[in-house]
Structures are given as C-alpha cells and as structure tokens.
Amino acid sequence: MIFRRYYTLQSKKNPDEIKQHLIGQHLKVHDLDFEISHRDGDVKIIPHAEVEEHVYTLPITRLRLTATDSGNTIIKMRSKPRRIDIGGPYLIMIFVLFMIIAGILLYVLGEGKYNNTSYILCGIAILIFAILWFRLEMGYFDYIRKIKKWVKSHV
Numbered sequence: 001m002i003f004r005r006y007y008t009l010q011s012k013k014n015p016d017e018i019k020q021h022l023i024g025q026h027l028k029v030h031d032l033d034f035e036i037s038h039r040d041g042d043v044k045i046i047p048h049a050e051v052e053e054h055v056y057t058l059p060i061t062r063l064r065l066t067a068t069d070s071g072n073t074i075i076k077m078r079s080k081p082r083r084i085d086i087g088g089p090y091l092i093m094i095f096v097l098f099m100i101i102a103g104i105l106l107y108v109l110g111e112g113k114y115n116n117t118s119y120i121l122c123g124i125a126i127l128i129f130a131i132l133w134f135r136l137e138m139g140y141f142d143y144i145r146k147i148k149k150w151v152k153s154h155v
Helices: 015-022 087-109 115-138 140-154
Strands: 005-011 026-029 032-039 042-048 059-067 073-081
Touching: 005 140, 015 042, 015 059, 015 073, 015 140, 026 140, 042 140, 059 140, 073 140, 087 115, 115 140
Parallel strands: none
Antiparallel strands: 005 073, 026 032, 032 042, 042 059, 059 073
16 A cells, blocks of 8 residues: 555575574664564564554564575565554545545535635645655654665665
8 A cells, every 4th residue: 555665675695594694683773673583484574662652653574585596585575554553644544535525526516616615625635644744754664764774784
C-alpha cells in the first residue's frame, strides 16, 4: 500500500555469510533499538519499542536473500509498518479521502452555491494530508532510510 517501501540491493557475499554477519546484531536509529533476527527463511529487522511512549509508527523490515549464479546475492528489502501502528495513519487517510469526495460532490452537485465550501473542504484535506506526510517523513520514512543505509553498509 502507500506506506510500504521496496528496495533491491546487491552484495558480493553469499546469503549464508550475510545471514551470519547480520543475525543477532542490534541497530540504533534515533535512540531506538532494532534487533536483527532470522524468521521464516528471511532476515527481519524488528523495533524494540515496548518502553517508548512517544513513538508512533515504526517499520518492520524483511530482507529476502537470493543467491545468483555468479556467487553474489540479491537482497530484496521490504519495509512495512507494524500492525499496531498503522491504524492512525489509515484513519487519517480515510478522513482526508471523505473530505475530498465531499468537496467534489458539493462542487458538482451544488450548482455553484457551495463552491467556497468545496474549496475549503479540499484545502483542509490537502493540509491534513501534508501534515501527515511531513510527520511520516520525519519519523517512519526516516527510520526506513536509515535502516536501508545501515543494511547497505553491512552487506
């Protein structure tokens, strides 16, 4: 969906070397600890936010390692929000969508009487979406960028 990010990286190491090197390590991003573990054949980077009170949306990152014929490894990285964290952003997105639909309906069906109200509704919806996206860029997507950078430097 809109909050998932996919990346593909390449490494000259084979998948077993990468797994041995990564598994068990810890990564610190914004003073938050991420643990790297092995689950279901993939390497997962999972945040430890049990004691954090102000962290809202955190990514769970999965690394799928695939060996190539030349002995290299293709790393497919997929980041998605934790299930417990995604409810708020989805509710805001639904609210924004309904505001835009209401604005369009007022504009089309209002026959010119509600144009200003339509513009105000759409403007507020765009403002709310911009604030949400800015906050996600500063938090959730920043975690993903820093995890990607860390993985790239360690493989």
